[in-house]
Amino acid sequence: MISSWRKKRASRQANKRDGLDDLSNFEISIPSHFRCPISLDLMKDPVTLSSGITYDRCSIETWIEAGNNTCPTTKQALNTLEPTPNHALRKMIQDWCVVNKSYGIERIPTPRIPLSSHQVTEMLSRLVAACRREEASACGEVVGRIKRLAKESEKNKRCFVANGTVGVLASVFETFSKTNFDKNALVLEEVLLVISMMTPLDGEAKSFLGSNSSLNCMVRFLSGGDLSVRTNSVLVLKHVLSTDQKKMEEFAKIEGSLEGLVKLIEEPVSTTTTKASLIIIYYMVSTSSSSRSVEKIVTRFTDMGLVERLLEMLMDCEKSICEKALGVLDGLCLYKQGREKAYANALTMPVLVKKILRVSDLATEFSVSIVWKLSKNEKREDGGVIVEALQVGAFQKLLLLLQFGCSDRIKGKATDLLKMLNLHREKLEECIDSMDFKNLKRPS
Template sequence: MMLSWRRRRAAARLARNNNLNNDDSGDHLEMEISIPPHFRCPISFDLMKDPVTLSTGITYDRESIEKWIEDGNQTCPVTNQVLLSFDQIPNHFIRKIIQDWCVENRSYGIERIPTPRIPITPYEVSEICKRIMGATQRRDHKKCEELVVKIKNWGKESERNKRCIVDNGTGCVLAAAFESFAEATSTSSAAEKYTDLLVEILSVLVWMLPFGGEGQTRLGSMSSLRCITWLLKNSGDLSARQNAVLVLKELLYLDEKHVNALVEIGVIQALVELIKEPICPASTKASLMVIFYMISPSTISDKIASTFVELDFVSLIIEILVDGDKSICEKALGVLDHVCDSIEGRQKAYENALTIPVLFQKILASELSSKFSVSILWKLCKNEKSEEGGVVAEALQLKVGAFQKLLILLQVGCDNSTKEKVTELLKLLNLGRAKLDCIGSSMDFRYLKKSY
């Protein structure tokens, strides 16, 4: 088999020396070299970066053979023999000669493969977890932080290490450590003392989502929630604030019972501030999802709705809908749909001049956007107290094709609930248009001269 490598520098020099200015010069820019067959993985046929040998004596690239075994295969791909052991022994000899070959052919643009680190073992993970538990019991936050950073660095080395860490109960140990040190942060001085440790634990926990039962219980305790909220409000580390909101999102997704505790702690202000001054799209999406869970029909209360309204949250959502990407807009619309279940929320929506135009603009943007936009419009129309039908009249005056968009939505298809709401909206719009036409007609006839 052949692999093409571009000799950029050599070809460039050749072109300059020979003044190759015709269209055929590109033929000289590419040269082909052969990769020795025994350097290739028998599974992927690519150059092996981390060769390992199985009990059958066949050498594979570690990533390829691990995937083969993880898929449930129990035989050697080449010999088809049943594997009596899944041990993978690093083949240092093959790796060394592959590296030497790469160095010899570096002029062809081939980069030397790095010497792979030895993957961690379940035993190593188990041992470090024991040490973390011991440091936690002794309240030795410095030692605990050192061990957590070591786990974090292991995870950075490879996805295999991450899987090994997650599969061996590290999440529960870290959640227990977080809760233990969070309980000791009753004062601001104590919180500052343990901040670095708590931030490091959260940075590891975010790639262990979703949490197991014990981990969820530990992180969902009042002390842990209070500490996560404190980091969300006070941490100067932007990544720490992002990790805090990601953990909150996971906790509320698993169990909405934490809503009342978070409201009592005062997380709403922190979430709104995080959306006003976004760190990155991931943190904005996570913040919107936390709010979505907090104000869902099963958890919403007048107190929660009033708090969001007081923070001018509806205007903030409308601003997001004007410039946000598809995913963020879908989540923002979902939040606004729940907010409009309350009288205060609908009133704020009525007052914003961009509400109706933006909602009609988002129809047909995506399935979720259409569903939420129609639901919000339906709530605003059905609950409007104005006899003049301000929402309907405004919709009819828009240049976004309100009628056309709703009719197209019926044609392309939507769920039954959305279909019913679209039908009602069309009836209201049609009735409103008839009233406007009637008024317009009377205005026209008023200036006609009588024929007698």
């Protein structure tokens, strides 16, 4: 009897498997009018143009944003570029999905209606009014809604940006930065978060965020905020300071500003924050201004151990960070304080020569520039860093650089370096890593 039951169970399981196999071999056919004429995929958000043809919103918006003002199917000029949601067809597609659920078809979600310029203007009016009354909670509610809607879709974000939202938010940030910081810290954090989502900043926003009170507020976040707030602060500061020498000098005068940037390099939060910090520092130390304030900034950075940290970072970092770190080091070595720190570090020449022809053209240019600055200003009679450069293969690398081609701005420095190195070359044998030349190609 038990044997008979086992046979029946095995038979049922075999039939079940056969049924599943049949189901897996069955290919569901999507009705042609449910497919987008552009992508040929099942439409998730069908919208109809003035030509009467329906497309998936994502596909047709990409078509329109590319500068087209005709219907892709009929080639007819469109009376309006704003498509109309086709609710009836969307409901039919959703019902079809439910019916075919057993075949693995998932029901398409009901799409959210994109923002209109009128809705954005209305929200911004409420935000401005609440800001004038200095009602932090009311401002926070509106800013929170802007954040949620901006995260919903790129179209919403573009609508906010196009209607001047960033400038209004920057104005709100400046207003509350002048008030009690501890009391309004939460709304300031929220505003800063939304601004960081909508970069790059326009001139109006930079003006508000570049004010003394705004900069002081962001420095406080940079120094003592949680990780997300520090991230938002450095991302916004990168756009605010940019190449504005006056703003950079004002920023540097704020207590804790430079320390906050260096801390993000010493204790990295993310690759993004490290890059942003390096970019800001690069702007500050590589300016063409002859102002004494730049030299003071460099002194402060070198006293914080930035040269040593950059050299440690360069031993193992990705291409983008490597280029930016070398750029900062090149700027620091314009000044005596930076060069002295580089002379004193045993990693300097091995790391710099290693980067030549190894990472990218930009990294090579920065590396050669730094080696040139250090060699040109070398005071030791025994050759010092020049001898060190020879020992780690600089002479052969520079010859290859000139042979394979380089920009005019670095060619002169490479030639000068070869002359300086040649004076000590007979005394030493160079050590070359063949991996440095593995991917070299002669220019076409």
